[in-house]
Amino acid sequence: MTDLGPVAWPPAPIRTERLVLREPEARDRAAFIELLASPEVHAYLGGSRPRDELEREVPEVPERWPGSFVVDLGGAMIGQILLRRATGHRRPAAVGKVxxxxxxLPRAWGFGYAAEACAAALDWFDGVLPGEPVVLATQTANVxxxxxxxxxxxxxxxxxxxxxxEQWLGMRSPVTLSD
Ligand SMILES: CC(C)(COP(=O)(O)OP(=O)(O)OC[C@H]1O[C@@H](n2cnc3c(N)ncnc32)[C@H](O)[C@@H]1OP(=O)(O)O)[C@@H](O)C(=O)NCCC(=O)NCCS
Structure with missing residues (x-):
């Protein structure tokens, strides 16, 4: 499910104007639990998980796999970006695509951090797997x-x-030099 193929991982931390995208560390565990336990974050994602269960089950270093970026603001995790190959996707158009x-975290919404971080992750992706499209699925109610x-x-x-x-499936075609 998470295979990005022959991509060197982890990359050197990716710096944007305000953020750093990096591999998860043990110090991010509390923020991961907050993210996974938040009903607000999971309003359109099928429900959050009970905090006590997460405290027991989340590994010491959470979510460490190729394509899993922690978004760091001033040394603290504010979010996660995931780039995964969708082998088990329900929609034929998305099968096998990344x-x-x-x-x-809700306190980090409304500042443009998600847009800044996702753009940087997609830039990185275009560099390591040039020409590959990326798909994205979300509920249409998730404005x-x-x-x-x-x-x-x-x-x-x-x-x-x-x-x-109602779900929305979108695709981003890779940018080419002639665009
Ligand atoms: C989806 C999600 C990441 C969006 O977060 P967000 O903070 O609203 O997204 P953005 O980074 O695009 O920032 C949005 C706003 O910040 C504002 N903003 C404030 N300061 C800004 C700045 N310096 N630069 C850019 N935008 C700024 C923008 O006006 C923008 O509002 P707009 O979209 O109305 O124009 C967030 O709601 C979330 O984590 N939700 C829960 C998880 C989820 O549902 N994920 C989707 C399924 S994969």
Whole structure:
């Protein structure tokens, strides 16, 4: 599910104007638990998990796999970006393609951090796997996520119904030099 193929991982930390994208560390564990336990973060993602369960089950260094970036603001984690190959995707158009996901702590919403971090992750992706498209699935009711997808250059492939809600599948075609 998470295979990005022959990509060197982890890359050197990626710096943007305000943020750093880096591999997860043990010091991020509390922020990961906060992210996974937050009902607000999971409002359109099928529900959060109980904090006590997370405290027991989240490993010492959470989510360390190729394509999993911690977004760091001033030394503290504010979110996670996920780039995974969607082998088990429900939609034929997305099968085998790399899928972008993003989860930010509510206190970090509304500052453009998600857009800044996702753009940097996609730039990195274009560098390591040139020419590969990226897909993104989100509920249409998730207005912030829909706006972010549009800002990042994703365009609609299809809408469909799943998990009792309307879902949106978008795709971003790689930028080529002639564009
Ligand atoms: C989806 C999610 C990442 C969006 O976060 P966000 O902070 O709203 O996204 P952005 O980074 O695009 O920032 C949004 C706002 O910051 C504002 N902003 C403030 N300061 C800014 C700055 N310096 N630069 C850019 N934008 C700025 C912008 O006006 C923008 O608002 P707009 O979209 O209305 O124009 C967040 O809501 C989230 O984590 N949700 C839970 C997880 C989830 O549902 N994920 C989707 C499924 S993969």
């Amino acid at each position: 899928d972008l996901g993003y989860l930010f 912030g996520s829909m706006r972010l997808a549009a800002k990042l250059g994703f365009t609609e492939l299809e809408r469909f119904r799943a998990w009792d809600a």
